Amino acid sequence: MPEGDTIRRLAERISDRFLGQRCARSFARDPRITHLDLVGATLTGVDAVGKWWLLRFDDGRTVYGHLRMDGRFDLGRRSTAPEWQRRLELEMENGWMTAIDMPNIGVVATEQEETIVGHLGPDLCAAGPPDVGQITDRLVSNEDRPLAGALLDQRNVAGFGNVYAVEVPFIAGVSPHQPVDSIRDLDSLVAAGSALIRTNMGRSHRNTTGRRLHTTNLWIYGRQNRPCPWCSTTLIGAGERDVPWGRVSVWCPSCQAIEPQRTVDVARIERALILHPARKRWPVEHPPADADDAAPN
Structure with missing residues (x-):
């Protein structure tokens, strides 16, 4: 879609x-x-x-x-x-x-x-950048809903589709299964996703890595059963019927492990975006809240 x-x-x-x-x-x-x-x-x-x-x-x-x-x-x-x-x-x-x-x-x-x-959440691809705080509040109101499902719900935030529901959690080092109300510094993840999609809307192709590869321009989407590009652990893939949010999904069981409380890895986001033009939007358009307190996992 x-x-x-x-x-x-x-x-x-x-x-x-x-x-x-x-x-x-x-x-x-x-x-x-x-x-x-x-x-x-x-x-x-x-x-x-x-x-x-x-x-x-x-x-x-x-x-x-x-x-x-x-x-x-x-x-x-x-x-x-x-x-x-x-x-x-x-x-x-x-x-x-x-x-x-x-x-x-x-x-x-x-x-x-x-x-x-009118039922849609803040539009990621509107003329001006969305209110990250408002999006975060809408996501957290989903309580124990898995992160990917909350991101895909257009009533929370309008624009993310399945590619971003796979790629953004990976870039932030958070499992797509992690309950949204157990994620610290969630606004940094939202800001990174917003920077990516707003940058990609001005390009002829969707790219989340900043690299131009012959095989893919994405970190892990569609790469199940292959080594994680971050830690080399075999990536896990799931079909539409295997996850609560009903879309194909991919994640790394090691660097995206589920925990009782998970903190968004701001340093990982910075490294992931280092070659991507979205780095000019993040964190400039969306300064992460309490970035100094966000310790990498």
């Missing part, structure tokens, strides 16, 4: 190409929007909130959607996908914008967008 940085990049691509243009032809084939006709309407805004995309038009309506696993946009030439997959086609002045296989799509009055995205 695309993560918040991917949706933000998509919104910027649509905006760069079509913002301010009028719709010349409109075809809506999804049963939820068959009444929609945007001919003559001008695209006045394109936005992303968490994993939701929003297209605002000057007639007071907003078309919204969620890509989930299979959805995508074709931009430019008219899509060659089968017609039944083209849920929404809009011919703009500078080409076509086509929503393909969109599992969630709808239209709402622009003034009522909150009914669609």
Whole structure:
């Protein structure tokens, strides 16, 4: 499932190409929007909130959607996908914008967008950096919920997907299974994750290591049963049915061990980000609270 940085990049691509243009032809084939006709309407805004995309038009309506696993946009030439997959086609002045296989799509009055995205937590990929303290408070309110599950809950924080739910705990030296209310200096972990996703939303690829490798740009995601890049212990992998948060997961049983109380390893975060441009955002955008008290595990 695309993560918040991917949706933000998509919104910027649509905006760069079509913002301010009028719709010349409109075809809506999804049963939820068959009444929609945007001919003559001008695209006045394109936005992303968490994993939701929003297209605002000057007639007071907003078309919204969620890509989930299979959805995508074709931009430019008219899509060659089968017609039944083209849920929404809009011919703009500078080409076509086509929503393909969109599992969630709808239209709402622009003034009522909150009914669609108002339940979401702070948006990691918004124009300005999110309030790390607010996100941390929302996560801790989950009490004994596993860290990965709390990070993936968009009501706590909007934008993290499964890649970050694997990579960010690893970078911070905390197990994805660690209960959130037993993690000290959790705001440093949140700040590191925010710095990564906000940096990646401005890049053409997702990278958490700062390195450009032929095999992967990620620390451990998809690398189960291989040596941990930090301590060489064999990484453990789990399927969707094997963890409470219902997503594939990977972790190191040694340097991400579960403990009654676990402190985020700030020094490890600094080392992990040393080659990554996200280091310029962390801790500058998000100064870790009580960083001097956070002892590496």
